[in-house]
Amino acid sequence: MERATLDRRAFLRTAAGLGLAAGLGGCATGGEAALPSPAERRVPGDLADAAVYVPGYEPGAGTANGVPLVANRRIARAIRDTGKPYRLLSRIGLDGSVRQALLPAHAHDVAIAPDRSVGVLCGFEAADQVAFDPLTLDLVASAPAFGEGWRGGGHAVYLEGGARVLISERAPRRARDGGPIDAHFGRITIRDADTLRVRESYSTHGIDPHEIVLVEGGRYLVAANYGSLPRDGERSLAVPRHVVEASVTVIDMADGRLLDKRVTSTRDLEVRHLAAGGLERIFAIQARLGSEADLARVTARDPLAEGVDITSEPGIAYLPAPTLKLARGGRPGAMTAAAMGSPADGVLMRHGLSIVYDPVHDQAIATFPSAHAVMAFDGASGETVSRLDGRGVGLRFPCGITFLPDGVHYAVTGYWENLYVFERGSHRLVRDLCLYPTFLGHSHVTAA
Numbered sequence: 001m002e003r004a005t006l007d008r009r010a011f012l013r014t015a016a017g018l019g020l021a022a023g024l025g026g027c028a029t030g031g032e033a034a035l036p037s038p039a040e041r042r043v044p045g046d047l048a049d050a051a052v053y054v055p056g057y058e059p060g061a062g063t064a065n066g067v068p069l070v071a072n073r074r075i076a077r078a079i080r081d082t083g084k085p086y087r088l089l090s091r092i093g094l095d096g097s098v099r100q101a102l103l104p105a106h107a108h109d110v111a112i113a114p115d116r117s118v119g120v121l122c123g124f125e126a127a128d129q130v131a132f133d134p135l136t137l138d139l140v141a142s143a144p145a146f147g148e149g150w151r152g153g154g155h156a157v158y159l160e161g162g163a164r165v166l167i168s169e170r171a172p173r174r175a176r177d178g179g180p181i182d183a184h185f186g187r188i189t190i191r192d193a194d195t196l197r198v199r200e201s202y203s204t205h206g207i208d209p210h211e212i213v214l215v216e217g218g219r220y221l222v223a224a225n226y227g228s229l230p231r232d233g234e235r236s237l238a239v240p241r242h243v244v245e246a247s248v249t250v251i252d253m254a255d256g257r258l259l260d261k262r263v264t265s266t267r268d269l270e271v272r273h274l275a276a277g278g279l280e281r282i283f284a285i286q287a288r289l290g291s292e293a294d295l296a297r298v299t300a301r302d303p304l305a306e307g308v309d310i311t312s313e314p315g316i317a318y319l320p321a322p323t324l325k326l327a328r329g330g331r332p333g334a335m336t337a338a339a340m341g342s343p344a345d346g347v348l349m350r351h352g353l354s355i356v357y358d359p360v361h362d363q364a365i366a367t368f369p370s371a372h373a374v375m376a377f378d379g380a381s382g383e384t385v386s387r388l389d390g391r392g393v394g395l396r397f398p399c400g401i402t403f404l405p406d407g408v409h410y411a412v413t414g415y416w417e418n419l420y421v422f423e424r425g426s427h428r429l430v431r432d433l434c435l436y437p438t439f440l441g442h443s444h445v446t447a448a
Helices: 002-019 292-298 343-348
Strands: 051-056 087-093 098-103 107-112 119-123 128-132 139-144 151-158 164-170 185-192 198-207 209-215 220-225 246-252 258-265 269-278 281-290 317-319 324-327 336-339 355-358 363-368 373-378 384-389 398-403 409-414 417-423 435-438
Touching (some): 051 398, 051 409, 087 435, 098 128, 119 164, 128 151, 164 198, 198 209, 198 220, 246 281, 269 355, 281 355, 281 363, 343 373, 343 384
Parallel strands (some): 107 151, 209 269
Antiparallel strands (some): 051 087, 107 119, 119 151, 164 185, 185 198, 220 246, 269 281, 281 317, 281 324, 355 363, 363 373, 373 384, 409 417
16 A cells, blocks of 8 residues: 555646646746757846756656656666665756756755856755766766765855855664754765865854855855754654744854854744844744645645645645744843744745745745745744745746846746746846756756
8 A cells, every 4th residue: 555655646647747837828837948058048248157956856757858757868877786875966057058967966955166167965864965067067076975874954154265165964763762962963064066075164153054055255154954854763754743843943064163042942843944134034944744634634724726735745745834034132042033024924824845035136046846836925024925825837846946147037946847037126037038948856946
């Protein structure tokens, strides 16, 4: 029965992916063959060489040139051991070009150095990180996690200049069983960008760090720490999660000293992703897991037919969880936290995934794929300033979000396929800049 459920969910993901773009008048559907050639596509000059990078989760569901991706010598040129994790990295040029390659990492997010000389594919819950050439997608370097049993935290950020990259990493997973909590704290490793060799590391002062952000010119690092551990006597995480201490921490990059910490939950709410424009502008996404029966009670008043959530796992559902605005107080330990948006927005805040901060318009923009929602919040008040139901424009399961290099637009990507472009500030859809490639599932994207 379990195998049948898994096969059904995989089938539904693929079927949904094939049909997500159906009904978009005048828009092509499907993968690379449907994209206009660079010669046919007109984009502003400041976006002509820009690209969006997407780490695809389910390469086994794809083919190229009539064969599975892993059997395609061009796409799989970096894969030496098919028994180890690999993911599909897609480089989607705003000019309509597409380049794809399999890279040997259980990837979650991707980061590109400021000078675009190198990128890193961030391993998540696995041992390896890889560096790659952002233009060719050739493998540059591969490196293990911080230590034996350690796991990638899924996110990275480059130090100013790009010679070093910071990567979040997680301690070996085990139940607390009465032991000290700091034995479960993760670390930030500081690595050479081209070799991924570890040069230094600092504690994140939190359990299972995930997204990390540098603020104030790289002086401080802000980390989102999931906070979940197996229950005492167990080895696996439970549903709902056993949250020992979810937190947002602020670390001084000069010496790794903890400057501030806000514990956001000690029950069942994980803090996963964040964006920041300074210590007074920290925006954190929380997640709450439950059963599909729990979700049915949440959505009982919704009369419309809805398909399975292809971004969740069989038997697990994402339940509403408030998105937070945090600000450092006048002294350590005084960091404040307040829920953003209106009560009516709460039911839409399911599986909050990607969040970015726009300093020009003082807005935080976030995706909530389980509700097909993209929302923007005022940076000062936390009030909702824009709310998009992606189904109305064909953007189902919006996941990744990234600002484009022109400073005018941002892109949002659907879980399985399609890249939509919006105008910053107004959040107007710019249909002429949209593209419709296939990614095969993802969480985050980045543009360069």
